[in-house]
Amino acid sequence: MIQVENLYKKFGKNEVLKGLDLNIDKGGIFAVLGPNGSGKTTLIKSILGMVVSNKGSIAVSGISIKKKWKYRQEIGYLPQIANFPGNLKVKELIRMIKDLRQMPSEEKKLIELFQLEPFLDKKLSTLSGGTKQKVNIVLAFMFDCPLLILDEPTTGLDPASLINLKELIQKEKAKGKTILITSHIMQFVAEVADEIVYLLEGKIYFKGSIEQLKTKTNQTDLEHAIAAIASTPAHA
């Protein structure tokens, strides 16, 4: 689904990605993990084309994304911080995104699922953080995209919504979709992820299943495994 080769990215003097290689197959849930500043968001934004890399190549569905934009039809993206134009109403925002993408969408189900009906006529600037995140989720999931990129999807969600989100992710997975997730909540990662991609200092430090990670680090739970991984010498 995604092939990243030898990706470099510098912001000023700060080198964030240093020759990153990553291959993500079609289908399954991949958690992109790593300490703060390890380049998770930069990697995701590079795949989305929001960040222009200095060197290296990215291909989505086998096609290089350089100077292209149509491939984003295949991506549903949930940004880390849900910033929306404040003077739009929720309804208008959804309508606008639908209008822009011109794809079949199932926002009604999602609105129902997250009980957003009372907020449809409210302006986005008046919404609470959690509600905004729900709107964010609706926008990311309402189209039938083969690739979903979720940057910290759990932020601000109440337990009920969190359950809904997990179910939603599993449902999408069942449809054979590829889902890329970053999160700081290890419990959430442990529950949903099939595979872990661990970034350190701008490179892939580890890629494999949770079990493999646990074995490698001699830890029994994911959180400790993740904490330990950075201190273990480079993997074989």
Next chain:
Amino acid sequence: MLKILKYSFYDLIRSRWSYVYFLFYLILGFVLLFLNNDVSKAVITLMNIIIILVPLIGTIFGVMYFYNSKEFTELLLAQPIKRSSIFLGQYLGVAGSLTMSLVLGLGIPFVLYGLFKSNAIFDFTLLLVTGAFLTMIFTALSFNIALSNENKIKGFGYAVLLWLFLAVIYDGLFLMSLIIFKEYPLDSFSLVASMFNPIDLSRTLILLKLDISALLGYTGAVFKKFFGTNQGLILSIFMLILWTILPIWRLVYTSKKKDF
């Protein structure tokens, strides 16, 4: 692009500031015409306003909109839309709504006053065209500044400084250099210097209509050719178009390289 343009435009049309701007011009137009009852005087006053205020509003509004719509922009960037379309669409949305406020705000009172029967129609149309150009130019310049400066305060400062430079300081330096080098033939220099500042350029264009009598008093052959024939008008309009296209081109160019 048209969709982005549409959303930016609607967004702005609904914003308070567009109304304030529109109402300001509307009231100004009515006051100038109906309290004074003097079209020629109104056109002269309008000219002063247009070459100073329109660039200022274009600059400030452009920077403000760009920074305020950062979220909107980021939302759009993840959508299957070309980058250049996003920025061009937003730019045209802002420039378009500002131009519309200007043209309608001033146009309505003038039409009601019976401008079409007056022979000031050409002067007035020229004013509006120049105003539209200045709006486009300064909005584009401010978008460029905002795009190149993540820091809002800094971007805002640069934008206001740019306006101040082009509206006042440039002419001061221009005047000083003319006085210092007055022993030399300066007519080509002074025309070229006018071309490098869109405000001066617009002013020249309006002078061609309002002050042609005075302009033709000058001896230089280059001046005579410039002001005495259509050459001045054509060249000025061409330069204004260039002034509009170049910042827009740079906007598209830099936006392609920028990270979000």
Next chain:
Amino acid sequence: MQKTITICPGCELKSISQGVAIASEFDTLLIKKGTYKEFNIRIDKPLTLLGENYPVIDGEDQGEIIRIVSDNVTIDGLFIINVGTSYTTDYAAIRVVKSENFLIQNVVLEKLFFGIYLEKSNNGKVYNNKIIGDAVDEYNSGNGIQLWYSHNVEVDRNIVQGVRDGIYLEFSDKVIINNNSSTNNLRFGLHFMFSNDDVYTNNTFENNGAGVAVMFSKRIKMIGNIFRKNWGTAAFGMLLKEINDAEISGNTFEENTIGINIEGSNRILYKNNDFIKNGWAVKVLGACYANTFTQNNFLYNSFDISYNSRLNDNVFNQNYWSDYTGYDLDKNGVGDVPYRPVKLFSYIVNKTPETIVLLRSLFMDIIDFSEKVSPVFTPDNLLDANPLMKQAL
């Protein structure tokens, strides 16, 4: 007894010169339609030459066409073309020499050098003639109507265009010039030199090299004339040079590079004139004393008044200035703050003409404003203490 002698191409009498020769004093020569190739027609007795349906007298560029050397001659209704051009002799279509009581009317002149030339001839009338030249260069073109040492002449309802000076007066006093239209001439529409006590009213001067030049003359009255579109370097509606005790009233100066250019002229009253959209409405050069400007309208000129010195001995009172931004709290129709018609910028433009491209820039407005508040370069007593709030009628 007066008789009428008919001349026509098919008649027994085919030539005007012959007609003049056989005519007796006070006869009328009736010249029928046709073309007469003649020049040097000398009229030496009181005669009336009356053209019927504009007969053409074609001088074939040979020289002068009609010379009047007798009193009481009338020329009426002729079409005279192809006057000879010379660099040594001022050939004219009609020349009047030392004669009185002449009347020249309804004459059309084309392809001429000089048109109607009055030389030491008094008490005559030049009415309703049309003079259409095709002058290109000043050095080989002549004037439309020229008066030289000719007094008490009336020049009325003539149309003069495309010559060097439309109407030219030299050493000619008490001449009345009314209702003429002098346009598209190379040099001046009307030109006075050393002529006193003349009056010109209701004339139109448009698109000439310069409108009217009044030089070295006294007591000229200039009333109700229109000066328009005299554009170009050193082009002006009216030039006053060494003029004293004149009256200039009720004139309209519109779209001239300079409305009135004044040099060394004193005791002139400017009243009820309209200065509209000129580059400079009034430009004062050199010493001009005791002039009065009152009840004039200064409308949308690039510059209202320009001075080249810091001295001012002229009075500006109760004019209307479209640039005036003051207020009238006591509602007496007169602004409560004085108006300063001389801008610093006009002073700068005088020194460095290229700066004209900065006209109406914000920077110049700021500078002008500071000069207005505390005059440094412009005469500080030059102000209209009673600017009108409404246009003077």
